[in-house]
Amino acid sequence: MPQTGNLVEARLNWQLRGDDLQVRAGKFVVPFSEEGWRSSRNYDTVERFIVINSMYGLPSLDTQFGAMMHGQVLADNKLTYYVGFWNGNASASDNARDSNGDKEVQAKIIYKFTPSFRAGLGLDHDVQEAQTLRLNSLTGTRFASIDIRGERRGIDADLFYEKKAVSLRAEVMQFDFSDRDADFGGGFLQFAYFIRGDYNAGFQPIVRIETARLQDNRAAGESANSRINAITAGFNWYLSNNVRFQVNAIAEDFNRSAGQNVRDDGVKSSLLTELQFRF
Numbered sequence: 001m002p003q004t005g006n007l008v009e010a011r012l013n014w015q016l017r018g019d020d021l022q023v024r025a026g027k028f029v030v031p032f033s034e035e036g037w038r039s040s041r042n043y044d045t046v047e048r049f050i051v052i053n054s055m056y057g058l059p060s061l062d063t064q065f066g067a068m069m070h071g072q073v074l075a076d077n078k079l080t081y082y083v084g085f086w087n088g089n090a091s092a093s094d095n096a097r098d099s100n101g102d103k104e105v106q107a108k109i110i111y112k113f114t115p116s117f118r119a120g121l122g123l124d125h126d127v128q129e130a131q132t133l134r135l136n137s138l139t140g141t142r143f144a145s146i147d148i149r150g151e152r153r154g155i156d157a158d159l160f161y162e163k164k165a166v167s168l169r170a171e172v173m174q175f176d177f178s179d180r181d182a183d184f185g186g187g188f189l190q191f192a193y194f195i196r197g198d199y200n201a202g203f204q205p206i207v208r209i210e211t212a213r214l215q216d217n218r219a220a221g222e223s224a225n226s227r228i229n230a231i232t233a234g235f236n237w238y239l240s241n242n243v244r245f246q247v248n249a250i251a252e253d254f255n256r257s258a259g260q261n262v263r264d265d266g267v268k269s270s271l272l273t274e275l276q277f278r279f
Contacts, residue, residue, distance in 0.1 A: 025067040030090070031082040031108045032061055032122040034158040035171055044169065045232055046248045046272040047138045049188045050212035051173045058131050060152075061124070062090035066104070082108040088126045102127035116163040124154035128177075133184060135214040135226055137252050139270045144226035144256065146216045150179025165194040186212035192236075200241045208232040226256040242278040247271070 031037050036052045047053065055061045068084025088104035104126040112118045127150060134145040158171040169192075174185035188210035196203045208231070215225040234248040250270045 020073065021069060021071040023067070023069045024084075027063060027065050028068075029063050030061055030066070030084070030086055030104070030106055031068070031070075032106050032124050032154070033156055033171065033173060034120055034160070036061055041276065041278055044190060044192060044206055044236065045208055045234070046246050046274045049171065049186075049208075049210050050136070050138060050228055050230065051184070051186045053138075054133065054135055054184070054212065055173075055175070056090070057134055057136065058128070059090040060088075060104075060126070060128075064088070064090040064104075076112075078112045080110040080112075082106070088128070117159070117161045119159040120157070122154075122156040122158075124152070124156070124175075126152045128152050133177075133182075133214070135184070135212060135228065137228060137254075137268070138230060138232070138250055139272065141268070143228060143254055144214050146180070146182055146214065148177045148180045148182065150177065152177055165198075167192045181217040182215060184212075184214050186210065197238065199238055202238050204236040204238070206232075206234055206236060227254075229253040229255070244276045244278075246274045246276065248273070 029037050033052050035043070035048055036056070048056075052061065064086045066084055066086030068082055070080070070082040070084075072078075072080050083106070085103045085105045088102060104124065106122065106124045108120060108122040110118055110120040128148060130147065130149040132145050133148050135143050137143060152175055154173065154175040156171065156173045159169070161168040169190045170188065172185070172187035174183065176183050188208050190206065190208040192204050192206040194202045194204045209229075210232075211227065211229045213225055213227040217224075230250060230252040232248050232250050234246065237245040237247075239245065248271070250272065251267060252270075253267045
């Protein structure tokens with residue numbers, strides 16, 4: 001079970017354990033996205049990928065109140081499953097109120113093909129109150145936005161491979177806002193390699209390519225979309241198991257079509273750094 005690093009959330013959680021089934025209730029991170037579910041202490045890059053960051057801004061898919069059952073089945077516990085429902089108004093820093101009669105429902109399965117390779121599939125359904133979905137860059141630059149309301153259906157697929165010094169990670173996420181006639185999605189592919197050491201003390205270069213697209217089928221009477229493509233290159237320098245220095249050089253290409261509320265197109269570069277201490 002991932003750790004949120006938040007003591008308040010830990011006190012609000014309650015779990016019931018059985019041989020093959022666990023039930024959890026309280027306030028915790030929903031399991032839909034693999035990267036969204038991991039603690040911020042364990043991100044490979046300084047920022048999460050663009051799609052999950054934008055969904056968190058709704059707010060959605062973050063820490064919220066709910067109940068979930070989960071467990072492991074098949075030989076050697078190869079298949080892990082999660083099924084749950086939440087209030088649908090995510091907020092890690094506040095106790096968000098339940099402002100409508102609908103609940104967010106999610107299901108997630110993770111299959112471990114080998115000790116080094118696993119893949120997951122998640123499904124999400126919610127009915128949203130009126131909100132604004134914003135497509136922002138990795139550095140927070142607002143690029144495009146649309147107003148949404150009503151039914152939201154989402155799907156997420158992820159994979160992770162790690163053996164010795166090499167790791168490969170990928171995730172794809174897609175949402176359909178049928179009542180708004182819009183969709184939003186994208187994903188990333190990441191490669192990392194320890195040229196020296198490991199997570200306890202080592203140097204790990206990393207490269208990530210990603211894309212995010214917001215399509216509004218109502219715009220100007222025709223399909224209109226805005227897209228951000230990004231490349232991140234940098235490194236994780238693990239001074240110890242509890243101290244890490246991260247550097248991410250980012251190039252983002254902004255593209256749009258007519259009818260969107262956007263900033264200028266073009267390629268923009270930025271540099272993100274983070275010094276992390278774990279306690």
